[in-house]
Amino acid sequence: MKKMILPVSIFLIMSSSCAVIRPGEAGVRQTLGKFDNDVVTEGTVFYNPLTSKVIKESTQTNNIKLFLTLPSKEGLSVESEISILYRLERDKIPSVLQNLGRDYESIITSVFRSASSDVCAKFFAKDMHSGMRANIEAEIKTKMNENLKKQADGIELISVLMKSIQLPPGLASSIERKLQAEQDALRMEFVLQQAKLEADRKIIDAQGERDAQKILSEGLTDEIIQIRSIEAFNKLSSSPNTKIIVTDGKTPMLINGN
Incomplete structure (x- = not known):
């Protein structure tokens, strides 16, 4: 037993x-x-x-990191670090395993290499280092989804991130010089605008002073001058200090009648 x-x-x-x-x-x-x-x-x-x-x-979000040399439209090679964020759709895991096997990450990597080469070849190298990068990433993701759907349904691509873009040394220097020239041009434009504003301000001040003098001269008639002279004479006469007033008998304080 x-x-x-x-x-x-x-x-x-x-x-x-x-x-x-x-x-x-x-x-x-x-x-x-x-x-x-x-x-x-x-x-x-x-x-x-x-x-x-x-x-x-x-079933969590997974990250595939790659270091690739990507082609550009002008035939240059651009070094880049890539992150592919993806996750498996829970209910479709049997389909992924049945069609791709457990080494499905190698399939994702191969699909990315093909998609990135096709997309990046349509853009200039400088575009990968500018605001166009988001458009490139979106196009690569779209093309990857199309190719993966042909293999198996169940891999959800979250995003494709191009990081640490390294342009060829000559191109990087050219871009830096161009950016510096653009900054200098903007700075000079600002200086010219400031100078123009200052010149406009001086013209306005001069015009205002000229108009004021014109108005004042037009308002100074002989009668007003005589009244102002009498007012000045009265103020001087009320002063306790000793003073001598020279006049022609007609207009106090004004020796030259003309």
């Missing part, structure tokens, strides 16, 4: 096993090479180790 217990126990252990699916994972049971359509997210999965196994895949 004891001799039978041991073989039976070993058979039961081998014929029944379990796998633990943790948060951020999904499990797919594979029986005799065929994947089940049911996907387990969290918990314990029992299976027969003699005929089945459980494949666990991450």
Whole structure:
């Protein structure tokens, strides 16, 4: 009896096993090479180790980092660090495993290499270092989605990020000189605008002074001059200080009658 217990126990252990699916994972049971359509997210999965196994895949956002030399429209080579953010759609993991296998990241990488070469070849090297970079990333992502859909449905591309763009040394120097020239031109334009504003201000001041003198001269008639002279004479006469007033008898304080 004891001799039978041991073989039976070993058979039961081998014929029944379990796998633990943790948060951020999904499990797919594979029986005799065929994947089940049911996907387990969290918990314990029992299976027969003699005929089945459980494949666990991450459902979190994953990052593939690449260092590539990208072609440009003018035929230059641009060094770039690339990040491809993606995740597996939980309910479609069996389709991904069935069509691409567990090495699906190599497929994503190959699709990216092809898409990035096609897209970057339509842009100038300087575009990859400017505001056009977002457009390039979006076009690469769109082309990758088209190519991946032909392989398997279930890989969600979140974004394609081009980082650490390194232009050829000669081109980088040319761009820097161009940017410096543009900055100098903007600075000179600002200086000219300031000078023009200052000149306009002086013209307005001169015109105002001229108009004031014109108005004053037109208003100074002989009668007004005589009245002003009498007023000045009265103020002087009320002063306690000793004073001598020279006049022609007609207009106080004014010797020259003309």
